[in-house]
Amino acid sequence: MGVGGKFWDLLRPYGRQQGFDFLTNKRVAVDLSFWIVQHETALKGFVLKPHIRLTFFRTINLFSKFGAYPVFVVDGTPSPLKSQTRISRFFRSSGIDTPNLPAIKEGVSVERNKLFSEWVAECVELLQLLGIPVLKAKGEAEALCAQLNSEGYVDACITSDSDAFLFGAKCVIKGIKPNSREPFECYHMSDIEAGLGLRRKHLIAISLLVGNDYDSGGVLGIGVDKALRIVREFSDDEILERLHDIGKGLKPAVLGGTKPVDDGEESLSEMKKRSSHCSRCGHLGSKRSHFKSSCEHCGCDSGCIKKPSGFRCECSLCSMDRDLKEQKKTEDWWIKVCDKIARGPEFPNKDIIELYLSDGFTEDGSSMSWGTPDTEMLVDFMVFKLHWDPSYVRKMLLPMLSAIYLRERARNNSENPLLCDKYEFHSIKCIKTRYGHQFFVIRWRKPIYTSGFTHGEPEIVILEDELIEDEESGDPLDGLNEPQVQNENGDCFLLTDESIRLVQSAFPDETEHFLREKKLRELRKKNVSEELATPRPTTMGVQRSITDFYRSTKAAPAQSIDAGESSRVSSSAEKKRQATSTSSNLSKSVRRRLLFG
Incomplete structure (x- = not known):
């Protein structure tokens, strides 16, 4: 409470x-x-x-x-x-x-x-x-x-x-x-x-x-x-x-209490009696005197102006009177409160x-110290209390184990190169956004040991970068996003969401390589989009002469005729060529009619 x-x-x-x-x-x-x-x-x-x-x-x-x-x-x-x-x-x-x-x-x-x-x-x-x-x-x-x-x-x-x-x-x-x-x-x-x-x-x-x-x-x-x-x-x-x-x-005594008045001074009430205020304009002075001539505050030839609603005179006597009333009100309130408390x-x-x-x-x-979860005892506890499947308990516990693994590796205190003695860091798959906060999606691979297998540095595979928006999850405290399991070419992979800062501290080279590849892919996508958005120039050739134009148009129908018609046209063209060559002494107008006629 x-x-x-x-x-x-x-x-x-x-x-x-x-x-x-x-x-x-x-x-x-x-x-x-x-x-x-x-x-x-x-x-x-x-x-x-x-x-x-x-x-x-x-x-x-x-x-x-x-x-x-x-x-x-x-x-x-x-x-x-x-x-x-x-x-x-x-x-x-x-x-x-x-x-x-x-x-x-x-x-x-x-x-x-x-x-x-x-x-x-x-x-x-x-x-x-x-x-x-x-x-x-x-x-x-x-x-x-x-x-x-x-x-x-x-x-x-x-x-x-x-x-x-x-x-x-x-x-x-x-x-x-x-x-x-x-x-x-x-x-x-x-x-x-x-x-x-x-x-x-x-x-x-x-x-x-x-x-x-x-x-x-x-x-x-x-x-x-x-x-x-x-x-x-x-x-x-x-x-x-x-x-x-x-x-x-x-x-x-409290701040704002009633101020004492010296015995030699006149009381405020006596001072106010001798200093009356005009009932019309509210300023210092009598109504009769203000009727004859306007007061200095109104400044009107025809007498004082009627005071507006809620008018407050700001003369020293009125200000003092308001202060004393407020102090008296505070004092009365304080006395009542003290009486309530004393009862x-x-x-x-x-x-x-x-x-x-x-x-x-x-x-x-x-x-205070933080240790490592006792996985087997914890599995037995959850199975007994909640009747959960052991594999489900291990899967839901994995985010905590991976966070511990990354923290220890970031401090260079990790002697075990494997997560849970089974999974090795494989790659950063993508960036995931949950409630406006970004995480790395990490792929953990379970190695398959064969006679010819030699354990070395895990291959850094940069997959196609995706920005996953995950705003539909449940309560970020009351529930967990289950780690995803993938099987590819006989390898078993686990996918977990991890802090970008933590992964960067634990695997700085891999993180730098992923971010560099991500930036290169973004640049390539940007260049492709700009190329697609740029208008291509039209392939307009040089304007041909009228002779070339007519020659090309007359040559086109010849491709669609049969062989007999082709030989007939060829012989006709040959005759016209010979006639043209033999009549070179003809005038230019005649030769043009023979050529295009």
Whole structure:
């Protein structure tokens, strides 16, 4: 729950929407109970043990797709203060009057129900098999998450409990939205300080006024807006001390209080009596004097102008009168608020303040370490709990194993050249886009060892580059894109989506070769498209003379006649040629008629 009222609504304008790469190479503390409660109701009845399924998929995606290093935190023994609040909330929801609830003794607490505790234990066992560190808090899980964040062991907390800020958290991820280009709804304490002017003790003071996990009632009649106005009157160093004073019945002076008037000065009311205002124009002076001649503010020959609706005189007396009225209004409001706070029993609760300011929620986080999944034990666990096929478990676990392999290779600590002792890096197939973020699709080949096989560097095969848009996938945390299996010429290939940065660090030469070939293909495609778009010049020959034109037209029909007709035409042409040659002494006009006639 966290802080009561509409506390998240107060912080929402200062939240950020972060993209896919926000958690890359960052450590993040996860409130495990938050994950289980968040989706247990939604998935219940549709799948077997939804808490295990959700934790399995989300952890692998958080580790492999988003590049984070998660550490999970589970609740310890709740504080007796919270146990009392839970009982009170239960009785109120049941319609039972709760003025005389018995106080819970120190060391005695109300644990969560047995079924939920079993769910948490199963998820912890799963996480340990995945090689993910799990810490148990002394009290509340969000308190330990905040402590790890404030001490620098993690970069962010994933929890919906707003009181993580009261425990000292600096960055809180409230929600992870599926099917989004910016999946993380993130709140930074620095943004809250800059936007609202509130620091950690201010937020603790607001929680004491409106209610929290350890005091669900708060102060009757005070909501978030009124509490915000109260705490802004004091600095972060003095706010809790001033609340103590108010709880004892004192009324500390606040900014904007009524200013004292010296005894030697005339009162404001006496001054206003001798300095009347015109009822027509509203300016200083009597109506009679303004009727004879217009006042300097109106500047009209025919008398003063009638004052408009909502007119405010800006003379010193009227301004002072408005200020005093506003101060009196503020003072009356402050007195009523202080009286409301003082009526509460033992306000503020020192134990709650001490709990929020404590930093001893468990041992420090320096011992956190991430291991390698125990594949065989994990397969047995998932088969037993969810009845999954062993091959399906191994396939869905592959993205996490490939991310570990690439990280180790990038650090030059990998002694094993094969992924899962079976698959070697083969090639980068293409670039895939999911929710606006790009990944490499990697082909992993399972070598077939024969008597003549010698293991060497894998051949780099650059396939035709494709830009795959994958916007129809499910929740990037709750589900996984199954690695694809391909069989080509007797070789078995697995296709996984990997971070471009990670692949570039692990296989720099192969990545450079792929990107170079990709660029060359793009240039070739560009040149071909430009060539196709360029208009080809028409093949227009030189204009022929009229003689050549007629000769070509007369020669064409001769190709389509038969042999007898051809010989007849040939003999006729021969006779005409002879006649032309023998009549060279004829005039030019005669020769033209003989030639074209």
